Amino acid sequence: MVPSKKEALSENGRAGLLPALKDRAGREGCLNRESMSGLAGQYHLPLNEVYGVSTFYAFLPVLPTGKNIIRVCRCLPCHLKDAQAVIGSIKKELGIAPGETSGDGKFSFELVSCIGACDQAPAMMINDKLYGDLTPAGIAEILKSYA
Amino acid sequence: MAEKRIVLSKCGSIDPQDIGTYIAKGGFIAFIKARDKMKPQAIIAEIKKSGLTGRGGAGFNTGLKWELARSIKAKAKYLLCNADEGEVGTFKDKYILSNDPFGLIEGMCIAGLAIGAQQAFIYLRNEYHFLYDPLVRAVGQVREKGYLKHMDIQVFEGAGAYICGEESALMNSIEGMRGESRYKPPYPPTRGLWGLPTIINNVETLMNVPHIINNGAAWFSAMGTGRSKGTKVFSVSGDVSRPGVYELEMGSTLRELVVGLAGADDLKAVQIGGATGNILPASMLDTPLSHETYLGSGAVVALNSGRDIIDVVQNDMHFLNDESCGKCTPCREGTEVMLEIFGRLARGEGHEGDINSLDALARAMAVSSLCGLGQAAAVPVLDSLRYFYNDYIDRINQSHFLRSYLGGELFKSEEGIR
Amino acid sequence: MGNVNVNIDGRKIRVREGSTILEAATANGITIPTLCHIKGQVPSGVCRVCVVEVEGSRTMMGACHTPVAEGMVIHSKSPKVIAVRKVIVELLLTAHTGDCVNDSNAENCALHNLASDYEVGAPHFNVRNPRFYPAEESNPYVKRDMSKCILCRKCVKVCGEVVRKDVLSIGYRGFRSKVVSGFDEALTAEACRDCLKCIEHCPTGALSAPARV
Ligand SMILES: Cc1cc2nc3c(=O)[nH]c(=O)nc-3n(C[C@H](O)[C@H](O)[C@H](O)COP(=O)(O)O)c2cc1C
Ligand code: SF4
Ligand code: SF4
Ligand code: FES
Numbered sequence: 001m002v003p004s005k006k007e008a009l010s011e012n013g014r015a016g017l018l019p020a021l022k023d024r025a026g027r028e029g030c031l032n033r034e035s036m037s038g039l040a041g042q043y044h045l046p047l048n049e050v051y052g053v054s055t056f057y058a059f060l061p062v063l064p065t066g067k068n069i070i071r072v073c074r075c076l077p078c079h080l081k082d083a084q085a086v087i088g089s090i091k092k093e094l095g096i097a098p099g100e101t102s103g104d105g106k107f108s109f110e111l112v113s114c115i116g117a118c119d120q121a122p123a124m125m126i127n128d129k130l131y132g133d134l135t136p137a138g139i140a141e142i143l144k145s146y147a
Numbered sequence: 148m149a150e151k152r153i154v155l156s157k158c159g160s161i162d163p164q165d166i167g168t169y170i171a172k173g174g175f176i177a178f179i180k181a182r183d184k185m186k187p188q189a190i191i192a193e194i195k196k197s198g199l200t201g202r203g204g205a206g207f208n209t210g211l212k213w214e215l216a217r218s219i220k221a222k223a224k225y226l227l228c229n230a231d232e233g234e235v236g237t238f239k240d241k242y243i244l245s246n247d248p249f250g251l252i253e254g255m256c257i258a259g260l261a262i263g264a265q266q267a268f269i270y271l272r273n274e275y276h277f278l279y280d281p282l283v284r285a286v287g288q289v290r291e292k293g294y295l296k297h298m299d300i301q302v303f304e305g306a307g308a309y310i311c312g313e314e315s316a317l318m319n320s321i322e323g324m325r326g327e328s329r330y331k332p333p334y335p336p337t338r339g340l341w342g343l344p345t346i347i348n349n350v351e352t353l354m355n356v357p358h359i360i361n362n363g364a365a366w367f368s369a370m371g372t373g374r375s376k377g378t379k380v381f382s383v384s385g386d387v388s389r390p391g392v393y394e395l396e397m398g399s400t401l402r403e404l405v406v407g408l409a410g411a412d413d414l415k416a417v418q419i420g421g422a423t424g425n426i427l428p429a430s431m432l433d434t435p436l437s438h439e440t441y442l443g444s445g446a447v448v449a450l451n452s453g454r455d456i457i458d459v460v461q462n463d464m465h466f467l468n469d470e471s472c473g474k475c476t477p478c479r480e481g482t483e484v485m486l487e488i489f490g491r492l493a494r495g496e497g498h499e500g501d502i503n504s505l506d507a508l509a510r511a512m513a514v515s516s517l518c519g520l521g522q523a524a525a526v527p528v529l530d531s532l533r534y535f536y537n538d539y540i541d542r543i544n545q546s547h548f549l550r551s552y553l554g555g556e557l558f559k560s561e562e563g564i565r
Numbered sequence: 566m567g568n569v570n571v572n573i574d575g576r577k578i579r580v581r582e583g584s585t586i587l588e589a590a591t592a593n594g595i596t597i598p599t600l601c602h603i604k605g606q607v608p609s610g611v612c613r614v615c616v617v618e619v620e621g622s623r624t625m626m627g628a629c630h631t632p633v634a635e636g637m638v639i640h641s642k643s644p645k646v647i648a649v650r651k652v653i654v655e656l657l658l659t660a661h662t663g664d665c666v667n668d669s670n671a672e673n674c675a676l677h678n679l680a681s682d683y684e685v686g687a688p689h690f691n692v693r694n695p696r697f698y699p700a701e702e703s704n705p706y707v708k709r710d711m712s713k714c715i716l717c718r719k720c721v722k723v724c725g726e727v728v729r730k731d732v733l734s735i736g737y738r739g740f741r742s743k744v745v746s747g748f749d750e751a752l753t754a755e756a757c758r759d760c761l762k763c764i765e766h767c768p769t770g771a772l773s774a775p776a777r778v
Binding site: 057112121 | 386390466
Binding site for chain 3: 308325330332468469470471472473474475476477479480481482483484486487488490500504507508510511513514515516517522
């Protein structure tokens with residue numbers, strides 16, 4: 001993080017909550033109860049408040065996820081370029097439906113809102129990496145690199 | 148008409164990781180001029196005179212907004228750059244941040260001088276995480292050059308919520324809360340982040356600032372239309388042969404953009420401004436693009452003659468329903484009810500009453516929702532009803548047929564069981 | 566602060582600057598319906614049944630949170646306003662899926678009263694998956710039946726800002742939003758004692774006192 005003026009941030013004790021939640025979720029795969037309780041204590045917030053914030057954001061899972069998270073865009077530009085076929089191909093490769101995690105815990109599979117790669121539709125992200133101009137046939141190859 | 152690259156003028160010709168290459172192309176001359184030769188009031192006057200308007204969707208006069216924040220006495224003021232870019236079909240800010248982060252930072256440096264902010268944030272959407280480190284490094288290089296003595300810039304990353312692009316939700320998110328919208332007034336320039344005066348500007352808006360300071364308000368306002376000055380950066384996708392980012396003078400027509408530059412043919416319609424954008428039939432291709440007509444975030448999705456408009460609006464509504472913050476009734480419940488209707492229409496289970504329901508819901512949501520998401524969710528629905536009414540009627544007639552047919556089948560098989 | 570002149574439903578009214586439209590109306594005997602507002606608390610502005618037309622404004626404005634301004638011309642009962650309120654009430658009835666017919670408290674339900682005032686009958690809207698939750702009777706003081714909840718947030722507000730216990734928050738997002746305690750667990754007896762303030766404010770039967778045995 002860029003060092004910043006302390007005065008600006010200390011205005012409100014909650015200012016660091018979102019980065020802290022993200023940090024925990026990133027390191028532990030999800031926000032488990034210990035993490036949320038710990039942060040609630042640290043920020044002097046009730047548990048329900050931390051839970052309320054966490055469950056608002058798509059990138060703050062409160063349930064365990066797979067080691068890699070596949071996020072396929074389901075918005076209009078990708079939809080027009082047959083994202084459905086790509087989704088079908090992932091389903092077949094992994095044997096799981098969107099919203100599920102593979103039995104071996106390697107992949108979670110989600111359909112998400114526009115990821116800003118509409119000029120390379122259909123597109124998806126695996127963790128933080130973007131894959132564009134997808135074809136159903138190319139999916140197996142990409143997934144293999146995460147095996 | 149050809150592209151007119153002003154905002155994008157340095158994209159591709161500098162190394163986005165090396166401030167030296169940006170300075171070699173005339174970078175930070177505007178900032179030094181603003182810092183050493185202009186009073187904050189003069190900067191604001193110049194921006195106001197230029198007619199620069201917000202590029203994030205609402206199109207508010209930028210200088211006017213700055214003036215308001217400047218005029219308020221407060222212990223601190225904030226500058227926020229909105230890099231949440233969640234509007235469906237929009238990727239121009241990503242292009243800018245990837246290719247010319249220094250242009251944005253210079254714009255922010257000048258805005259900071261103008262409004263008197265000591266702290267600024269760039270709110271970067273989580274989906275653009277790969278830009279986080281490069282942006283932090285770019286800010287670091289600017290700081291090393293000594294151009295950030297008056298204000299610090301921190302990159303703040305979102306956590307996956309389209310609504311956090313709405314200015315009040317964005318502030319809630321930075322404050323560590325749920326990214327829900329707030330009612331207005333108060334507006335951010337009077338009461339924003341932590342209750343203090345705050346200016347929120349889109350990436351592209353801020354990119355224009357150094358150019359205006361360098362070339363003058365008159366140069367800028369000579370381009371464009373009555374209320375829309377300068378250029379606009381568009382993101383074009385969908386049924387085109389050359390999808391991508393294009394910068395055109397304000398007031399250029401849809402045809403120039405979608406057909407001329409992006410190479411669409413056989414169009415049925417375009418949607419302008421993302422999932423909450425207008426859906427216009429191909430017969431309106433000669434419409435100029437400006438705040439006075441249609442613009443939004445500058446996302447243009449082309450739809451060819453094979454496309455099903457009801458499927459398109461259903462996809463829009465799916466997105467809006469997923470991304471509604473859930474705070475207010477019309478949007479939280481209305482998008483869900485609409486999605487149920489579109490689902491039935493798509494499955495061939497629609498009926499005439501659905502059109503009235505969609506119309507009544509859209510009209511109520513447009514005027515009673517708490518923020519722009521719920522208000523604008525009505526736009527694609529009302530536009531599709533206006534321009535593609537027959538598609539709805541055809542679908543419903545097909546539904547009647549399908550129902551009677553399936554109903555008969557069902558009846559037969561039930562008889563068979565008995 | 567001084568006074569300002571406004572016009573509500575054709576009546577010229579002078580009110581203190583900084584009042585909300587709702588305060589100005591109420592002080593002059595004009596009723597505007599509300600479901601999420603608690604008098605004296607910072608407005609929530611979430612239910613939207615209080616919307617009114619303000620001349621010159623593109624959208625309607627929430628009366629509970631919009632401050633009056635000099636010269637404002639407000640219509641609180643125009644046909645347009647009534648039409649919009651009806652849709653909002655119908656949407657809330659659609660969401661309010663609990664079993665009210667067998668509920669002895671139905672006549673105390675502010676939502677049902679509003680629906681009958683505005684002549685909104687059985688809702689003809691549908692949703693794909695209604696918000697059904699099992700009723701929670703684990704707490705000896707508060708029975709929660711969240712299927713009936715219309716997400717007005719009054720309980721959250723009272724618990725946090727009035728009683729300062731803060732055991733309730735809004736969780737999840739959009740249509741799946743829900744009032745949660747802890748990690749979305751049933752309200753425990755340790756978390757919530759017997760102040761009963763939330764029951765007092767709940768506009769529906771979502772919160773009630775358990776039947777004493
Ligand atoms: C639902 C919603 C989403 C928005 N998303 C964005 C966004 O991603 N980026 C953006 O710059 N503005 C977005 N806006 C507009 C902002 O609220 C705000 O008007 C804008 O950032 C102001 O900057 P500007 O004046 O430079 O355009 C959004 C508005 C709404 C209602
Ligand atoms: S209109 Fe939608 S996104 Fe905006 S406050 Fe209401 S529920 Fe939230
Ligand atoms: S439980 Fe009652 S008071 Fe609380 S949000 Fe739901 S309806 Fe409102
Ligand atoms: S009473 Fe004003 S929005 Fe609910």
